[in-house]
Amino acid sequence: MGSHTFEVTTQNFDSDVLKSDKPVLVDFWAEWCGPCKMLGPIVEQLAAEQGGAMKVGKLDTDENGDVAMQYGIMSIPTLILFKGGEPVARITGFQPKERILSQLQAHLQ
Secondary structure (H helix, E strand, O other): OOOOEEEEEEOOOHHHOOOOOOOOEEEEEOOOOOHHHHHHHHHHHHHHHHOOEEEEEEEEEEOOOOHHHHHHOOOOOOEEEEOOOEEEEEEEOOHHHHHHHHHHEEEEH
């Protein structure tokens, strides 16, 4: 994990994501996934720059497959923004930072 992101697991998903008072962007990733590694620094930048508007967590799909299955993660990386306990935005695959931000912005007001 980077210094601005936190680890999301099956154990803390409910308390740290679904019951969060702030929107939470969850990065569904795996160690072996090349595009996930490319997206990692972008996710860290978003966490640093948008820290006041949202929290950013990373969920290893190999270690927490039940959560990934629950949200229908078929390919990684997938980013899901949760707000009020509900997924409000989903971005699949590697995307440039500007495109990710443009899809999240409406939910961070």
